[in-house]
Amino acid sequence: MALRKFYPEIEPYSSGHLKVDDIHTLYWEQSGNPDGVPIVFLHGGPGGGISPSHRRFFDPDHYRIVLFDQRGSGKSEPAGEIKNNTPDLLVEDIETLRHHLKIDKWHIFGGSWGSTLALLYAIKHADRCISMILRGIFLMEEKELDWFAHGIKTIFPEEWERFAGFLNPNERKDIVSSYYKRLIDEDPHVHMPAARVWSQYESACAMMFPEAIKPYDPAKDLDHLCISRIEAHYFLHHKIAPEDSLLNHIDKIKHIPATIIQGRYDMICPIETAHRLHKAWPEADYIIVPDGGHSAADPSIRDRLLAATDNHRSINT
Secondary structure (H helix, E strand, C coil): CCCCCCCCCCCCCEEEEEECCCCCEEEEEEEECCCCEEEEEECCCCCCCCCHHHHHHCCCCCEEEEEECCCCCCCCECCCCCCCCCHHHHHHHHHHHHHHCCCCCEEEEEECHHHHHHHHHHHHCHHHEEEEEEECCCCCCHHHHHHHHCHHHHCCHHHHHHHHHCCCCCHHHHHHHHHHHHHCCCCHHHHHHHHHHHHHHHHHHHCCCCCCCCCCCHHHHHHHHHHHHHHHHHHHHCCCCHHHCHHHHHHHCCCCCEEEEEECCCCCCCHHHHHHHHHHCCCCEEEEECCCCCCCCCHHHHHHHHHHHHHHHHCCC
16 A cells, blocks of 8 residues: 655645744744644644645645744744743743634644643643644653663664764763753854754654765754754753653543554654553554654655544544
């Protein structure tokens, strides 16, 4: 059976900027059917931002497709800003956007960090969630962060050596903290080289079949800075302690129809975390993609995500 392909390219029918506090203004857009069933896309990272391909996971005749860049990400302003950038504030932003767009309830779609944010949002606002589609599960816990900083070297030793080797030997004692110090430095000669290496490391480990390292493209520098700086900020300051684990609150969302999609060979968010979520939430459909990695662009992961968004069309509000 052939793998599903993306829905055709589409352009937004509306877009805008929404000021959410004295510092941050969010970029948002809507595409698909203006009278359709709303679905909101929560991007990864944190700091990853949206792209036109993200609109294509959804049937444009059925869904009113809402995409937005989280604080400091993509077209939101100011880019790369970590002040007033916390998980709780991102959850508030989703609600602010829902009110702004006059949406009563919506489907929630999130992968990687987007799955974390989706769970945080649903736990607090379960009455606004029609259904949930989650990919590459991440709970922002210490074990997962240690895997990112150190564990990946068991599978991608050459990529990890580039990542750790960028730092001097003393800095390698605390890789994330050392990168963070460089990434928040105001001097672009300090923060940009660190941003490029961090972003390249993550990208190289995300695909089931890694792509060759692409030539340096200065047009991507701002994207690299956003994702690396904001990720380092969250990893250092907003990791979730075991006693506060999102798994302790799943009872609040067990009634929401949900699909969990996890690549067996996800090297960014290893399957152990998705398995823990499945054990806590057996009511949700749990799909292990046997030839899938982390990226939603992996053909087999994309196929299952498209199947899920099509299947969730039958879920009524």
